[in-house]
Amino acid sequence: MPMDWEEWQKSRQKNKGPVGGKLPQMGDLFKSFKMPGRGRLLAVLPLAALLLWGVNGFFTVEPAEVGLVKRFGQYVRSVEPGLNYHLPTPIEEIIKVNISRTNRVEIGGNSGTNEETMMLTKDENIADIKFAVQYRVNNPQQFAFKVFNPEKAVIDAATSAMREVIGRNTIDDALTEKRQPIQEDTLQTLQAMLDKYEIGIMVQNVELLDVHVPREVSQAFRDVTSAKEDSARSVNEATGYRNEVIPQAEGQAFAIEAAANAYSAQRINLAQGEAARFRSLVAEYQKAPDITRRRLLLEAMDQVMPGAEKVLLSGELGQSLLPHLGLRPGPAAPAPNPVPAPANSAENGRR
DSSP: OOBOHHHHHHHHHHTOOTTSOOOOOHHHHHHTBOOOHHHHHHHHHHHHHHHHHHHTTEEEEOTTEEEEEEETTEEEEEEOSEEEEOOTTTTEEEEEEESSOOEEEEESTTSSSOOOOEEEOTTSOEEEEEEEEEEEESOHHHHHHTOSOHHHHHHHHHHHHHHHHHTTSOHHHHHTTTHHHHHHHHHHHHHHHHHHHTOOEEEEEEEEEEEEOOGGGHHHHHHHHHHHHHHHHHHHHHHHHHHHHHHHHHHHHHHHHHHHHHHHHHHHHHHHHHHHHHHHHHHHHHHOHHHHHHHHHHHHHHHHSTTOOOOOOOHHHHHHHTTTTTOOOOOOOOTTOTTHHHHHHHHHHHO
């Protein structure tokens, strides 16, 4: 500060003593200095700086986040969403971790992860795998402090898990029907690895995006795949034909068997009926043989010529007509049976 020299001289003259004067007192010296406005500003600046430094400790945590407070680099507490306060830097600092967002990382192909995804299958074939992993944070402390680069750790662990699972399956399994079991197996293997590493991440999904063989053998694999598809189609067609023909054949066999059983039952019943009729005729014949023979003859004639008109000629008239009909007279009828002989002659004449 500038010093007023004239005032200092006056003060010195005023305080002179017998020894030639005395030195000015400290209070008088400070009074001799002037305090301009800029000096007062310099005195206030440290207080303002301290206040601003303290205000910097206020921070806000979003609803989907968890705040982790570190004091001199060591974790001390977690804070909930909302407005919070911590001692300003460098004493304390805040790390915010989103625990609700689903993170996705693609591995292989042109995903930019630079991971080698050529993998050896169980049948010693090489498959180029491209897949995606979806995960979220379930332990913020482990996620923030256990691993330096959690995303890189997830990529490395996912690649290792996929290699292990692909090594237990054939190339056909990865290319065709076992993609879903491979995804589920990889998810479980990856989750076990991350839990062991204590990364604080929960895997939600593993998806196979693309599985193909190296370019040098792709044509051969396409031929094999085409042949398998043709084989499967032929098997399906044969199975369909079998399912169509066998029921028809079984139905026809059942119909034939049913017809044979019906015919057998019919013939058996008819034979049994004829046998019963014959037994009844035998009984009647034994009672009256002549009458029974005549009745049987008439019934037989009625069956031979059903509905035909019958004319009986006997005596000389019958003998005179027979030559004109080209017929010769038959043997004379026996005396007890005069009627049947003319009937036979008449029937022969009509023929």
